[in-house]
Amino acid sequence: MPLYNRVALIGLGLIAGSMSLAMRKHGLAGEVVGTARSTESRQIARDINLCDVIVDTAAEAVKDADLVVLCVPVGAMAAVAAEIAPALKAGATVSDVGSVKRDVIEAVGPHIPEGVHFVPAHPLAGTEHSGPKSGFAKLFENRWCLIVPGDADRAAVDRLTQLWQGMGSNTDEMDADHHDLVLAVTSHTPHLIAYTMCGVADDLGRVTDSEVIQYSAAGFRDFTRIAASDPVMWRDVFLSNKDATLEILGRFTEELFALQRAIRQGDGPYLQEYFTRTRAIRRGIIEAGQDTEAQNFGRDNTEDAT
């Protein structure tokens, strides 16, 4: 038995595409209907058979859907919610996959009609690729999906939780503000810093672009992956999680200045102690199954080398 007879995915990027493939693989939805604003994305999705049906408008997609998942950039959520509201089925659940929760709740919540359940969620999974061709069924396996139920109907929350678990995710519940702070630390600030470092490297008069690229294996290349993520999605994340991001950036700058001062003053013990402490975090992440222990992320396939 599928969990939902009809699931509508609004937006056909990496997350929606992966959800469609994962739901099909595990038989979680009777039918998956998808739509995207761009004609090109819809055509690609049709060509690669990404969903069972691709329709031209969001209002059409949500008709008779038991679950509607908003998979558009955070800044586009309010307009989509306004568009679909009149077409939502009574008793349906509306969810989203936005990287920010407080702002999405404030943008979408007021549009949700009486009798429709709104259960915001955020799968912590992704790659640096985007668009309808970038999805794959295993994206969510062993990753976390954070559900922010607020005072939503318990049965609706539980069913959405089952969906995410059915796609391979671990799930946890959190309130919106804590979610936004945790993500400012684990995602938003790291992305901003990676973008900044790439901007600096791209913009130096005295070191050429080709030097930056050729010699990137000395460390820089690790930053370029997340700085290759979708620009519109990330623009919206920073604009909508402004307060938490600025708070963590403030902490980051404070910490950076302390290290900068230690370098200027030649304070070796401070640096060594700092660098020893941060090693433990990597160990924790590997033990928690959230990254590979293979050196260089396993990118070099060195197993057969020695």
Add this chain to the structure above:
Amino acid sequence: MPLYNRVALIGLGLIAGSMSLAMRKHGLAGEVVGTARSTESRQIARDINLCDVIVDTAAEAVKDADLVVLCVPVGAMAAVAAEIAPALKAGATVSDVGSVKRDVIEAVGPHIPEGVHFVPAHPLAGTEHSGPKSGFAKLFENRWCLIVPGDADRAAVDRLTQLWQGMGSNTDEMDADHHDLVLAVTSHTPHLIAYTMCGVADDLGRVTDSEVIQYSAAGFRDFTRIAASDPVMWRDVFLSNKDATLEILGRFTEELFALQRAIRQGDGPYLQEYFTRTRAIRRGIIEAGQDTEAQNFGRDNTEDAT
């Protein structure tokens, strides 16, 4: 014919171990002699047969060596150079693998006797692992080795270049100051920023360590790999490449403040333009063969997933 009859490696970490294995694999050295300050490292190296001979002191190791490579943290170079100087063979070449060149040249150069060639070098290759067990023969393949010959004997420079190329590296020559600036951009500043971000995450009262670890796949985990590198090596890098690192950090902070201001002011077009521009760098690195194009660095093995 091997390029050198006898090669002495001082220090038995990731780089020395990988050099020994690579030189053996490609028949580049008649004999590889290794030594390390720590009794434990020497014992491990003996147990895993890392070199042809392991001796107890640096002075003993360099006896009759045609090539001596200093593979110790940058801050230890001067003391090692002083120790080996009286034992160096006339006509031998001394090189190093330090991540900083100006400081190493000033520390080692004065100890090099008349008739011995000093050819500093820096292989841009590594992993987050360290110690005598971390080496592997393919580490240098398709990576760059920067040689900083100064006014060294051309034949000695050419032979060392052949050695690095024989181990699979591309080679280039540079002057010391330019090397230190390029590395401040591509390696030293990225490492410092990664360490900083890990420090911030580790030190927040309102977000727990376990949250940071569990939810790290949202971006943060990419930073933890290089922040797991050897603390002593990195302490020495920052202390000895102080000026260039502080210069690039200054540029980084300026850029970060501009982005922070755009977030505060809600300047979406600025952010989007910035994030679009930095995407191109990743493409350049992949095209130059300096990183994998597989999503998530290939760590998820998703090929069979869709």
